[in-house]
Amino acid sequence: MDLILFLAFALIAVVAAINVVVQRHPISSAISLVGVMGSLAVLYLLLGAEFIAAAQVIVYAGAIMVLFVFVIMLLNAGGEARAGRSFVASLLGVPALVALLALLAFFTARLFPSDAEVHFGGFKGGTPEAIGRALFTTYLLPFEITSILVLIAIVGAVVLARKELE
Amino acid sequence: MDSFIVISLIKIFVVFGALMTILAYLQWVERKVIAHIQVRPGPYRVGPHGLLQPLADVIKLITKEGLLPPYVNKPLYLAAPFIAVTMALLSISVIPFGPAIRVAGYWTWMQLANLNIGVLFVLAVSSMGVYGIALAGWSSNNKYALIGGLRSSAQMISYELPLGLAIAAPLLISNTLSLRRLVETQDGWLWNWNLFHGFQYVSFVVFLIASFAETNRIPFDLPEAENELVAGYHTEYSSMKFAAFFMAEYANMVTVSCMATLLFLGGWVAPWPEKFGSGFVPVAVFAAAGLIALFHGWHAARRKDAFTFPVVGVVFLAVAAVFLVPFLQNILLPLFWFCAKVGALLFVFIWIRGTLPRFRYDQLMAFAWKVLFPVAVLNLLVTALVIAVIS
Numbered sequence: 001m002d003l004i005l006f007l008a009f010a011l012i013a014v015v016a017a018i019n020v021v022v023q024r025h026p027i028s029s030a031i032s033l034v035g036v037m038g039s040l041a042v043l044y045l046l047l048g049a050e051f052i053a054a055a056q057v058i059v060y061a062g063a064i065m066v067l068f069v070f071v072i073m074l075l076n077a078g079g080e081a082r083a084g085r086s087f088v089a090s091l092l093g094v095p096a097l098v099a100l101l102a103l104l105a106f107f108t109a110r111l112f113p114s115d116a117e118v119h120f121g122g123f124k125g126g127t128p129e130a131i132g133r134a135l136f137t138t139y140l141l142p143f144e145i146t147s148i149l150v151l152i153a154i155v156g157a158v159v160l161a162r163k164e165l166e
Numbered sequence: 167m168d169s170f171i172v173i174s175l176i177k178i179f180v181v182f183g184a185l186m187t188i189l190a191y192l193q194w195v196e197r198k199v200i201a202h203i204q205v206r207p208g209p210y211r212v213g214p215h216g217l218l219q220p221l222a223d224v225i226k227l228i229t230k231e232g233l234l235p236p237y238v239n240k241p242l243y244l245a246a247p248f249i250a251v252t253m254a255l256l257s258i259s260v261i262p263f264g265p266a267i268r269v270a271g272y273w274t275w276m277q278l279a280n281l282n283i284g285v286l287f288v289l290a291v292s293s294m295g296v297y298g299i300a301l302a303g304w305s306s307n308n309k310y311a312l313i314g315g316l317r318s319s320a321q322m323i324s325y326e327l328p329l330g331l332a333i334a335a336p337l338l339i340s341n342t343l344s345l346r347r348l349v350e351t352q353d354g355w356l357w358n359w360n361l362f363h364g365f366q367y368v369s370f371v372v373f374l375i376a377s378f379a380e381t382n383r384i385p386f387d388l389p390e391a392e393n394e395l396v397a398g399y400h401t402e403y404s405s406m407k408f409a410a411f412f413m414a415e416y417a418n419m420v421t422v423s424c425m426a427t428l429l430f431l432g433g434w435v436a437p438w439p440e441k442f443g444s445g446f447v448p449v450a451v452f453a454a455a456g457l458i459a460l461f462h463g464w465h466a467a468r469r470k471d472a473f474t475f476p477v478v479g480v481v482f483l484a485v486a487a488v489f490l491v492p493f494l495q496n497i498l499l500p501l502f503w504f505c506a507k508v509g510a511l512l513f514v515f516i517w518i519r520g521t522l523p524r525f526r527y528d529q530l531m532a533f534a535w536k537v538l539f540p541v542a543v544l545n546l547l548v549t550a551l552v553i554a555v556i557s
Contacts, residue, residue, distance in 0.1 A: 027242065027304060034297065041290075054286035062293025063323065066300065070319045073304045073312065128283065128343055 006046055013039035024080050026072045030065060037061040051128045173274050181278060185258055189416045190220035196516045203520035214474055224409075232405035235306070242305035247403065247410035250298025254417035257291045260284045261424045262346050264434045264500030276434075276500070277346065284345035285333060288425060289326075292380065296322045298414065299382075299399050306402035314398030317388050317527065324534040325379035325386075331542035332373040335549040336360040336429045349433030356437045361430040364552065368545045370430045372538060374514075377422040379534070381415060383515060385522040386530060423511035431507045434500035448489045448502045456482030 016035035023029045037060040044053035135143050194209065194216065201208025209216030234240070264276035281287050296319055303315015337343065339360055340351040352359050361370050379386040388398075395401070400411045427433055436444035456479045463475030489498055525533070 027239075027301075031242070031297075031301070050281070050283045051286070054283050054290050057290035058286065058293055062290060062296075063326070066293075066296055066319055066323055069297070069300055069304075070316065070323075073300065073316055073319075 002046055006043065009039040009042040009046075013043070024082065025078075026080075027069065030068045030072060033068070034061050034065045037065065049127075051131050169272060173272060174278070177274070177278055181258065185255070185417070185420070188420065189413055190224065192416050192420070192512065193223070193412075194220050195512075196519070199513070199516045200520045203517075227406060227409040230405040232407060233402075235402050237307045238402065239305040239307065242301050243402075244407075246298050246302035246305060247407045247414075248298075249301065250295060250414040251410040251417070253291050253295035253298060254414035254421070257288045257421045258417070258424070260287050260345060261421070261428070262349065262433065263504050264497070267497050269497075275346070276497075280344065280346055282342075282344045285337060285343050285348070285425075285429075288345075288421065289330060289333070292418070292421070293322075293326060295414070295418065298411075302403065302411070303399035306399070308402050310395045310397070311399050311401045314395050314401070318382060318399060321379055321382075321386065321388065321530065321534075324531060325376045325538075328372050328534065328538040328542040329376035329380060331539075331546050332369040332376060333425075333429060335366060335369040335546050336363075338546075338549055338553055339363050339366070345428050345433075348428055349435060352432040353435050354439060359430065359432040359435075364549075365545070366430065366549070368541065369549075370426070372542045372545065373426060373429070374511075375538060377426070378515070378518070379530070381418040381422055381515075383415075383419065384519040385525050387524060388527055388530060419512060419515055420508070423508045423515070426511055427504065427507040433507075434504040436499070436503050440499075445495060445499055448499065449486045452482050452486035452489065456480070456486060 013036050016032045016039065019032040020029045020036065023032060037056060041053040041056040041061070044050075044056060197219075198208045198216070209219040212218045212222045234243075259278040260281050262275065262277035262280070266273055266275050299318040299322075300315045303311045303313075303318065306312070336348075340348045342348055342351065356362065360366055378384075382388075400408055403411060436447070438444050459475045459479030459482060463472060463479060466472035466475065488494060489502070
């Protein structure tokens with residue numbers, strides 16, 4: 001059952017990710033990206049990381065991508081024209097892609113043996129309790145620094161977007 | 167395992183059927199309540215007191231011609247109502263209506279799926295619901311629909327923040343993300359409800375205001391403000407596609423009321439323990455309603471009432487008698503309290519629609535960011551501080 005669900009949603013994620021690039025209209029690309037986020041959330045759920053799955057949907061699919069769609073709608077961006085393909089791209093594109101995927105697969109297989117539990121650095125598990133404890137004890141300093149970084153970015157955005165007063 | 171699947175399927179059919187009926191009749195209730203606020207009878211022709219009006223509306227909407235304008239973005243135009251209605255109906259799957267009950271020898275919970283992140287699931291699903299409206303507005307290729315869709319996405323993003331912060335305060339008190347545990351921590355007396363924990367009515371009010379905006383209801387229904395935007399995001403939709411948006415709005419209303427009940431009002435828990443007689447409240451309420459109806463049937467003001475009121479009265483008395491059957495009490499009592507609380511909140515939704523005018527758009531945004539958001543942040547900070555000091 002787990003394997004079937006994993007294969008189904010991994011397939012959806014990959015197809016949607018390819019669709020993001022292939023689609024010519026920005027809205028269609030954005031919607032495909034929402035599909036990628038959603039299927040990634042299901043994959044997190046299959047790994048037992050329910051909090052990360054919910055956060056993935058709430059933050060990425062529910063907030064950030066809504067903003068993307070919002071901006072695309074505001075700018076009323078039209079479909080993109082297909083550019084002529086360069087000689088280098090058509091010659092090296094497929095081999096380079098295969099090489100990149102092979103390298104990625106090789107390093108993933110080396111770093112994570114098949115019987116190892118999934119983890120990010122020294123952090124395991126995905127329940128709200130585990131994440132809260134890790135964020136506010138072990139990783140308190142990086143967490144606070146990140147929030148200040150985000151605050152600086154917000155202040156910067158406000159300053160840039162502010163209208164000049166005469 | 168097999169019995170689990172069978173029980174789950176039965177539960178899904180029961181909940182889905184009940185929800186669909188409630189959605190259809192909620193619209194009848196809304197029209198009736200608004201009508202009585204405006205001193206007119208409301209739907210009256212189809213069936214006694216217009217009771218078959220929802221059925222007539224459904225038949226009308228199904229048999230209408232479904233128009234597909236030639237200038238729309240076809241795939242997204244067709245997908246938008248489906249997204250809206252799916253996301254609206256999905257959250258009901260984690261809402262618990264009552265405790266574990268025993269039916270025909272099997273123990274089961276009055277809930278479709280118990281997630282230990284139920285609250286986050288509902289938030290996630292409701293945050294996906296905005297795509298239905300935004301895409302409907304964009305794909306219709308119509309200026310009114312586009313403005314409606316834009317307003318809706320901006321409004322829903324803005325009001326999601328105070329909503330999430332208001333939810334966080336009762337979660338801190340109950341110390342769980344599971345909707346079932348949340349209710350269990352509020353068991354016992356009235357003052358165990360999260361609403362009466364100190365100053366939590368602040369979070370409740372913030373939650374309620376934000377949920378009005380999230381469900382696009384008056385006074386925040388700017389995405390479909392008819393005097394400036396024709397019908398807003400669903401201008402180009404007709405027939406069942408329009409009905410899907412309509413249904414999504416009502417389903418969202420039900421979900422939000424269920425969430426408020428579970429978070430603040432103790433879910434299916436009675437206001438006081440059963441050993442002090444809370445089990446007889448439904449009997450008393452239904453019997454009193456039945457007797458009043460019988461009395462008015464006796465002294466009928468109109469000729470028709472001499473027949474309809476006694477029938478209604480007998481039905482209410484029969485319902486009161488059903489609440490006295492011992493083995494049904496375990497199922498019906500929690501369901502009664504849950505439905506009573508959700509119903510009261512839904513009535514507030516309708517009441518406010520009949521009372522308040524619509525906001526201006528800049529007022530709406532200023533209110534979200536300059537009033538509601540600071541209040542919600544302050545409330546969460548103080549709640550967290552108090553809990554940290556006490557424990």
